[in-house]
Amino acid sequence: MSETTPRLTLPLLQEGQAQKEALHNEALLLLDGLVGGMVEAVGQTVPPTAPEQGQSWIVGAMPTGDWSGHADEIALWTAGGWRFLRPREGVALRLRTNGLRIERGATGWGSGALAASALTIGGVQLVGPRLSGIANPGGGATIDTEARAALAAVLVTLRTHGLISS
The missing domain is CATH 2.40.10 (Thrombin, subunit H)
Known part of the structure; x- marks a missing residue:
């Protein structure tokens, strides 16, 4: 029989061991410092x-x-x-x-980093996996430079936050 637990290496009580309470208390102290630590x-x-x-x-x-x-x-x-x-x-x-x-x-x-497949709050998914990139607006018969600049700014922000790839 092992003397410690496999994951946290907490001391295990052994058959015929004297002063089992000391070993048990030691395990509780270690758990106290680790669980929700x-x-x-x-x-x-x-x-x-x-x-x-x-x-x-x-x-x-x-x-x-x-x-x-x-x-x-x-x-x-x-x-x-x-x-x-x-x-x-x-x-x-x-x-x-x-x-x-x-x-x-x-x-x-x-x-500070969290690994997740999605961010869901109140049952509503707010952020999911990164989507493929979106090209900046270009072309077209009528060019609205202000609208293109606004869209480009939105795309830069989405790329900066990692929500879409470049």
């Missing part, structure tokens, strides 16, 4: 001097002090000191400074 900062390498219980950080690439050896892990401060979680792809947290969602991808942490 909020981090103070991403990429910090120096542990804070006066963290509050329950606060967490995403450790940077070259950590020092108590965080040494825990690069790219989630550092959670508890009454018993630092606890570390090695995030797996798909773990999502919020960044306290701006409220943005940060997610662990295959190559590292990403911030």
